[in-house]
Amino acid sequence: MDIAARLLADEGPQALSARRLATEAGSSTMAVYTNFGGMSGLVRAMVYEGFARLQDHFSKVAETADPVCDMVLLGRAYRHNALTNPHLYAVMFGGASLAGFSLSAEDRQYGRYTLGTVVACATRCLRAGRFGVGDAELIAHQLWTAVHGLVTLELGEYLIEPCDAGRVFEAQLVALMVGAGDTLQAATRSVAASRTRLDTEVRA
Amino acid sequence: MDIAARLLADEGPQALSARRLATEAGSSTMAVYTNFGGMSGLVRAMVYEGFARLQDHFSKVAETADPVCDMVLLGRAYRHNALTNPHLYAVMFGGASLAGFSLSAEDRQYGRYTLGTVVACATRCLRAGRFGVGDAELIAHQLWTAVHGLVTLELGEYLIEPCDAGRVFEAQLVALMVGAGDTLQAATRSVAASRTRLDTEVRA
């Protein structure tokens, strides 16, 4: 698993082959089959590892008196996790289809479990009156899809000057909070406040 | 090209192999190299075809007196195009990495060219006073990344009940317009009005 993670992180998805893994581990390709039941099983294990790392990032975000600031920080943590493990993120969401392998329905369900943190935060935003009336789970999905899209295009190097990923991301954070019901002033303040928290809380 | 497009659409990315293509075309694999310089060239040609189809969808959206309604319709057209050509869309944005092939920087630039339609519409929304002060190109990028993320997760079957893709999409359209500066009432009206236009203008 460690070797597979290192190969994926250092050299990308195409380096994650049974033969390469066997050579690197000093064994034969059969080890992959006895331990993971094939490459699909190994990739599945990697994906689970990826969601665990995402959950780790989320768990670093504290609950403060400003739930919108917390929510924005969750978004920043999401992007930070993706940029820290770009190849792993690509595998998690099909950005790299390794040998036609695709996740099962329950694997996808497992991934969506990490959304629970976002749903909880959305609930707090609603209760604080910062978001307009709405479904916390629906709002969480809207934020997720939006940030996921930005991160995906950023990793694919589609976002370049003058609309680089960082600029679009900052503007999007404000727009998403306003779209959820917050005022422009309050959202701008919370987004700004979350900027420093990324270093102190998440990156720490 | 026609055979490649049909193979990709009917059987997905893994069916798009040089040998399969040669068998289907009644020739040898060398034809791929003389005509496209390899599989990379063929995939590149497919991607260009994909962006052309996206542009076709965009061109069907008329400019009306309600620019926000037009903008929402562009979003619907974008999603409609992706759902009509799911495998092609996956290849366009790296959702299916065929043999480690990746687009060049200028290929990505070509893809971004289709954003011009969205930028123009954003400019009209700004001039009409429906969007708050802002950069039309930046707004276009925000809308693009958001809709792209939703479509990507929808094609990956990550969006299931009760937050299915359709429901998240409708809510997101309103939120994005509000996030860009429109009022909730006006945005809701324009989103509702665009719903019927999808059938009459885009699907036609």
Added chain:
DNA sequence: CTGGTTGCATAACGCTGTTATGTCAAACAT
């Protein structure tokens, strides 16, 4: 000590993209 089970090395099969070689036909020049 013996019998069974488990883990992995070896080798092979079918698949992939790619390429060197050869052949043949079309196009061009004289």
Added chain:
DNA sequence: ATGTTTGACATAACAGCGTTATGCAACCAG
């Protein structure tokens, strides 16, 4: 009209991929 040259394509091979059948060797139970 004829000789030449260029180009496209078929054939076959190479390296790599995931996967699997076979066999050996180590461990564990009785």
